[in-house]
Amino acid sequence: MKKIKVVVVDDSALVRSLLAEIINKQSDMTCVGAANDPLIAREMIRDLNPDVITLDIEMPKMDGLDFLGRLMRLRPMPVVMISTLTERGAEVTMRALELGAIDFVAKPRIGLTDGLKELSANIVEKIRIAAAAQIKRTPPTQAVARPDGSSGGSVALNAPIGRISTEKLVCIGASTGGTEAIKEILTRLPADAPGVVITQHMPPGFTTSFATRLNSLCQITVQEAVHGSRILPGHAYIAPGGKHFRIDRSGANYVCVVEEGELVNRHRPSVEVLFKSAAKVVGKNAYGIMLTGMGGDGAKAMKEMKDAGSYNYVQDEASCIVFGMPREAILCGAADEVLPLLDIAPALLQRLKGSSDRYRV
Structure with a gap:
């Protein structure tokens, strides 16, 4: 060998x-x-x-x-x-x-x-x-103006979606190669996007810098998830390194649950934990996104999300650094669409803009 x-x-x-x-x-x-x-x-x-x-x-x-x-x-x-x-x-x-x-x-x-x-x-x-791993460089993107007038970091952002149900939630899982893949998704979301919850395999001490960097590039607000905090539209919440992150309800609101716990699929945070909670709590109002990563963490739970009514996007092999997690999600029957990385956010936004749950204003 x-x-x-x-x-x-x-x-x-x-x-x-x-x-x-x-x-x-x-x-x-x-x-x-x-x-x-x-x-x-x-x-x-x-x-x-x-x-x-x-x-x-x-x-x-x-x-x-x-x-x-x-x-x-x-x-x-x-x-x-x-x-x-x-x-x-x-x-x-x-x-x-x-x-x-x-x-x-x-x-x-x-x-x-x-x-x-x-x-x-x-x-x-x-x-x-x-x-x-597949070695690739993502094409450079155009700088844009943030809502406060400062220069954002990356892409020609999509137009506002218009008011949609606050029940909608976007759930993202990733591992190896995921930091840049997540950036490519979040920088394409407008300020009025639904709330986004994210688990990226990462050890303690690094997710604060990750969230801060993304927040400087995006029109949405990006932060580490804090236990008990409400999940708001126009915000993205990243699992703190070394802790599990899941979603729960408090009355009409989604809230962050950040907790210790045993490793799940050898990981903490685990995509499985987040996606299982989305299947249980969010159901048909969830949109799942599985990005590049080694192993199969989250694949079975993403199928549970789909069975509960979510619509799921999975990154295709050609655009992945490592195709493990997306492959397992596809094999589980969890994917509704398999797309190149740069096509996922536009497809999601198009679906949100055509949602029958939109508030008409």
Whole structure:
């Protein structure tokens, strides 16, 4: 069996040694090189032709983000970021995913040796996923004006929908590659869109930066879900990293339920948890969206949503970084439409504009 060739790029000799040891213990991968700065890494990539690189962010001679940007322009390849779990580390990691990194590992700030060894299963799983991922760049989008007159970040937004029933709710699930896919959906929604609830597989400490970044780009308001808060139209709520997120009712209103709990499908937050609650609480007023990701989390619950009357969109294989979760949703019979990523929001808005539940004004 052909082994996955990995180049490790990190300015810490200890980290390079630990990562190489973790990689070389696997039967299906090998560390073919370790570089302490991007300039050496550039030569290694040229000479060794690796399948995946792991990349630190803060390094001498060239910042990891600068190197990643150049790499994805000149020689796109799978990259797994090794990110320190700090506020700045989270912000920079979000930027790395935007530039094209497949995924990231949150590097512990203390107890580095034991911490990385504890993360070894997570690290090698992400390397395997990256090796199989489709590397692509989303075309740049046009800047637009936000409602407050400031410059938004991304796309020519659709016209307002007009008043629709506040019962409507959009439910999104994603994993690997999902941060950019979610951005492509949310930046195409007008300010009067229905409420949106989102579970993206992400560890604690990173979803705050993710929500803040999206909020700066969108006409809708984007925030982390807070337990007990009302779900409002024109707002999107993201599951906090490391916690489950589901929907409940309080009288006539939908509310956020954020809670601890056991892993579901090896994940917390889990798409399964969110989609099951949508099937139970929202029913025919839900619109489900399954985006890129490894595994099958949420697929069966999305079928439950459909059985309860929801209308579901699933991202197609060609536009996915990883087709696992969408494939499983399709195989479960959960999809009403399978569409390229950039067609999902327009299709959703067209359906909302034609909804028989619209308020006529």
